[in-house]
Amino acid sequence: MTVEATGAGQPAGPGAQEALLSVRDLRVRIAGKQGVAEVVNGLSYDVRAGETLAIVGESGSGKSISVLALLGLVPQPPARVSGEVHFGGQDLLTLDADRLRRVRGNDIAMVFQDPMTSLNPVLTIGRQLAEGMQAHLGLSEKDARARGVELLDLVGIPSARQRLDDYPHQFSGGMRQRVMIAIALACDPQVLIADEATTALDVTIQAQITELVAGLQRDLGMGVIWISHDLGVVAGIADRVLVMYAGRAVEEAVVDDLYVNPQHPYTRGLLGSIPVLGRPDDDLMSIPGRPPDPFHLPPGCAFWPRCAFRYDERCATESPPLRDIGAGHRVATFYDPDRPT
Amino acid sequence: MSVDRENTEPGTTGDARRSDDAGGPSAPAEPRWRETLGILLGNKLAVFSLLMLALLVVAALFGSLLAPYGPNEVAVENRLQGPSGAYWLGTDELGRDVLSRVVLGASVSLQVGFVAVGIALFAGVPLGLVAGYYGHLVDDAVMRSMDVLFAFPAILMAIAVLAILGPGTTNAMIAVGIVYTPIFARITRASVLTVREEVYVRAARASGASDLRILRLHVLPNVAAPIIVQTSVSLAFAILSEAALSFIGLGAQPPRPSWGRMLADGRGFIEQAWWIGFFPGLAIFLTVLSFNLLGDALRDALDPRQRSAIQSMGVTA
Numbered sequence: 001m002t003v004e005a006t007g008a009g010q011p012a013g014p015g016a017q018e019a020l021l022s023v024r025d026l027r028v029r030i031a032g033k034q035g036v037a038e039v040v041n042g043l044s045y046d047v048r049a050g051e052t053l054a055i056v057g058e059s060g061s062g063k064s065i066s067v068l069a070l071l072g073l074v075p076q077p078p079a080r081v082s083g084e085v086h087f088g089g090q091d092l093l094t095l096d097a098d099r100l101r102r103v104r105g106n107d108i109a110m111v112f113q114d115p116m117t118s119l120n121p122v123l124t125i126g127r128q129l130a131e132g133m134q135a136h137l138g139l140s141e142k143d144a145r146a147r148g149v150e151l152l153d154l155v156g157i158p159s160a161r162q163r164l165d166d167y168p169h170q171f172s173g174g175m176r177q178r179v180m181i182a183i184a185l186a187c188d189p190q191v192l193i194a195d196e197a198t199t200a201l202d203v204t205i206q207a208q209i210t211e212l213v214a215g216l217q218r219d220l221g222m223g224v225i226w227i228s229h230d231l232g233v234v235a236g237i238a239d240r241v242l243v244m245y246a247g248r249a250v251e252e253a254v255v256d257d258l259y260v261n262p263q264h265p266y267t268r269g270l271l272g273s274i275p276v277l278g279r280p281d282d283d284l285m286s287i288p289g290r291p292p293d294p295f296h297l298p299p300g301c302a303f304w305p306r307c308a309f310r311y312d313e314r315c316a317t318e319s320p321p322l323r324d325i326g327a328g329h330r331v332a333t334f335y336d337p338d339r340p341t
Numbered sequence: 342m343s344v345d346r347e348n349t350e351p352g353t354t355g356d357a358r359r360s361d362d363a364g365g366p367s368a369p370a371e372p373r374w375r376e377t378l379g380i381l382l383g384n385k386l387a388v389f390s391l392l393m394l395a396l397l398v399v400a401a402l403f404g405s406l407l408a409p410y411g412p413n414e415v416a417v418e419n420r421l422q423g424p425s426g427a428y429w430l431g432t433d434e435l436g437r438d439v440l441s442r443v444v445l446g447a448s449v450s451l452q453v454g455f456v457a458v459g460i461a462l463f464a465g466v467p468l469g470l471v472a473g474y475y476g477h478l479v480d481d482a483v484m485r486s487m488d489v490l491f492a493f494p495a496i497l498m499a500i501a502v503l504a505i506l507g508p509g510t511t512n513a514m515i516a517v518g519i520v521y522t523p524i525f526a527r528i529t530r531a532s533v534l535t536v537r538e539e540v541y542v543r544a545a546r547a548s549g550a551s552d553l554r555i556l557r558l559h560v561l562p563n564v565a566a567p568i569i570v571q572t573s574v575s576l577a578f579a580i581l582s583e584a585a586l587s588f589i590g591l592g593a594q595p596p597r598p599s600w601g602r603m604l605a606d607g608r609g610f611i612e613q614a615w616w617i618g619f620f621p622g623l624a625i626f627l628t629v630l631s632f633n634l635l636g637d638a639l640r641d642a643l644d645p646r647q648r649s650a651i652q653s654m655g656v657t658a
């Protein structure tokens with residue numbers, strides 16, 4: 001396994017810089033008929049200005065809901081959100097609805113997975129671009145329109161001025177995602193959250209969108225949270241990667257470190273299951289079993305039933321804590337690759 | 342695994358940004374209403390109903406100028422005369438011109454129809470929006486009270502309201518309006534339930550839009566189509582209800598001519614002078630038919646599936 005590139009553009013390591021957004025012990029519990037599901041279980045991370053944190057995991061691992069929770073977008077009840085989310089000197093989780101609304105879209109913006117459905121079909125692109133600017137920045141219609149042209153230009157939509165009056169169905173998927181990004185950038189957010197932003201797109205368009213976001217981030221100095229299930233895409237854009245499994249962070253590391261030196265058996269499994277050109281397919285690993293039902297998590301390590309390295313007797317009974325193994329690399333496993341077995 | 346980072350070299354970004362599916366479908370932007378109108382005018386039945394309704398509106402607005410006689414011009418010597426050159430649609434038992442009364446009766450029917458449906462729209466749509474959008478307790482409270490209203494047969498409900506308020510055109514409007522409110526609340530709520538789960542509504546929430554803004558800008562325009570169709574169909578039924586109420590003497594009061602009243606008056610003379618009841622009845626029939634046909638045509642024109650089918654045939658391109 002080789003990683004051919006190092007982070008283009010900027011140093012990948014965490015600087016001494018203070019975190020823009022810092023999440024501490026975020027928990028989301030959902031009460032259902034079968035009991036209480038711990039959908040997000042003690043998640044902590046920091047995002048610094050100009051840094052991209054990728055959150056990676058299978059569907060159902062809680063990655064999307066964890067970011068929705070920090071913006072107060074998880075309906076409570078049935079969910080219960082606890083923990084702390086520090087942003088701009090305040091805790092987002094304790095903010096009242098009105099002030100939180102002013103953070104959303106203004107300071108922290110989001111791009112969703114499916115560009116085909118995330119635009120309102122009956123409003124022109126210009127109207128949808130202007131919406132946030134009028135609501136948050138109090139721009140007049142004329143100013144919002146002028147800025148709309150700038151934004152479409154910025155995200156690389158040709159003849160922006162004319163396209164402002166077009167409806168979403170007149171754009172292709174890749175173009176719509178560009179529009180979504182333009183809308184997200186409208187109020188100069190400090191943090192951009194991209195939730196599977198390229199998953200619904202063709203591979204070539206995927207590359208263009210990740211590039212676009214990386215470029216914009218360099219220019220605008222935003223912090224980016226990039227949620228994906230695809231480690232391949234993440235390798236191209238992230239500075240740091242956080243791997244989630246069953247609502248927990250199981251490993252977090254600087255991107256190259258994670259790819260070269262994965263510590264958690266789950267991360268190894270994920271990396272081993274990516275096909276590589278020139279390598280025979282039978283080398284492909286797959287992780288046996290399925291992710292656990294959040295209503296019935298196994299008592300010990302949530303990954304234990306599927307783990308290929310169950311050497312430690314604590315695995316079945318104890319949840320491994322997230323421990324620091326140096327250089328900002330954190331991992332939650334009892335498995336030690338250096339220990340002779 | 343290998344990661345290809347070639348494209349992320351700084352410097353190439355600018356060009357690459359512009360090079361994807363740049364073309365895309367670039368049909369000139371056409372406002373939705375104009376597109377809908379285009380489809381509507383391609384439908385013969387819709388054109389027929391629009392012409393009928395235009396005629397009706399003209400009769401309602403300029404009836405007194407068009408009618409050959411006054412509505413209450415009594416000419417006893419000419420009573421119960423069949424259709425002739427002087428009285429195109431005949432005269433009634435008091436010698437009043439049936440044509441003049443039918444023309445002038447249009448204003449009552451249309452007025453009651455439009456105002457009643459207006460009341461139902463302004464009460465029902467916001468209730469449905471709120472119920473569907475907020476769900477839970479709000480939904481239960483609003484929709485169950487609508488169910489109570491809905492449980493009564495429409496005409497019985499209207500009679501009950503008029504029994505409380507007293508007969509008359511204004512009260513008939515209110516009564517019919519109340520009767521049709523639950524229909525609009527239901528239709529709106531049902532559509533809101535699907536729209537509120539759309540990604541663009543979640544995206545709007547994530548971008549910090551207030552509930553009011555989301556309802557106004559994202560939800561309402563996307564639930565408008567069924568409401569528009571229902572408005573047209575409800576107009577037909579409201580006019581029918583007004584006629585029924587006037588027929589039993591609770592709607593428009595004499596001397597104001599109204600179709601329902603004329604129908605009731607003509608009932609006693611059905612064997613000697615069929616025209617007294619027939620022509621107001623025909624007017625009601627054509628009006629109701631037109632609104633229903635228009636409703637059908639609107640539904641077809643506003644249906645996105647039909648729309649995309651038409652688009653793919655290149656009609657609107």
